[in-house]
Amino acid sequence: MTPMTHEPVHPISSGETYLSGNFAPVEVETTAFNLKVTGSIPEELNGRFLRIGPNPVTVPDVARYHWFATSGMVHGLRLRDGKAEWFRSRFVKDADASAALGREPIPGPAPQHRDGPVNTNFTRVGDKVYAVVEAGNLPVELDYELESVARSDFDGTLETGFTGHPKFDPITGEQHALTYEPEQPIRYVSVDRNGRATTKARIDLPHIPLIHDVAFTASFIVVPDLPVTFQPQTARTAFPWIWDESRDSRIGLLPRDGDVSRLQWFSAPRCFVFHFVNAYDEGDRTIIDLIRHPRMFERDHHGPNEGVPVLVRWTLERNSGRLSETVLDDRGNEFPRINGRFEGQAYRYAYTAHWGDQVSFGPARKHDMLRGTSEVHDYGTGRMTLEPVFVRRPGAVQEDDGWIMSYVYDGNRNLSDVVILDAQDFAGDPIATIRLPVRVPFGFHGGWAADTGPSS
Incomplete structure (x- = not known):
């Protein structure tokens, strides 16, 4: 394993970093038509390219x-049909946001319970799109024009809250999720094609770790148990998960049937992981590609600012119980995406956004995991990509036959664009750039919601 080093802790006492520049909230909702386009939008792209992130409705306590x-x-x-028909931005109507905006609260199965902020990701079940978040609050159903419709517990099948990062299994058609929240065990939850959730396992731990993402293979669910834990007694902000110096890191392989008695733990490098790239089985080994941060919420309790995250591979030898690490790219990478047809299987290509020191952004990268090489797409001086999303070309045979779509912030104009790249000509000129009338703040996740067929 690679030894971890870190600088002495000097706590950051203000959240100003995450309220400034393109982290700053957008104050009003926008509806815009007649968007300017440079280049040609592929006519096969019929649907909505979605993004979500934090956006305080009222002035927060810094x-x-x-x-x-x-x-x-x-x-x-x-x-x-090759046109950019509209752009919209809408607040997710949690209880506090609705009150601040002077609007009626949205309905839901648990009034005044699990009705807090939702700001992290989307999931699609059937023809419905939901905004989702982790740590307890229920998903919010959105209509086609992004208005909040209702809270959902998936027809009463969710035992508790959901997750901010479900993963879709292209073979079984189910979504996998790991859920966590105070006073509850970790849950492995499967959501079927009809939007009904099944709790397949409850994992009792002596603490409550932050688990943002999940990875899976044909045989296992990957369960991270890392040193960021629920510590309300020492937290200095409204998010009480912080670095726990007393905890080591480990990663677990839970059989997909949820049999906790066969959960196998592996000691891992001391670090934190928000995002897995992918995982798959290879004989008696399980391969897990991920983004490793050196630490998290130790010095900065206001946001994820503990050094440069690196792309690594963890190889788990299931017979010996040993884990080894290989660094694949140490230049600062986050928000990984792949061709969703390869989730849980051997794959070749991954796409990341640059994440440098002090939570700085920039170009996108395409990683060839087979050859160990990468390509860079630089969007230009002062231009920074958010999460790069791969959208498969209809009828594609090759893994990278498709497009990369990104919301790109232009610091020169203080506005954002949507940029479309040919994934097979990654470093080349964009196919299309759609100018937006506003900026889209740095946030978390998004995806392509096709009008028909599977989404990315």
């Missing part, structure tokens, strides 16, 4: 502010 613990805003660009 001393207590945490980037993760505030109301969300959704952003969406509608494409059809």
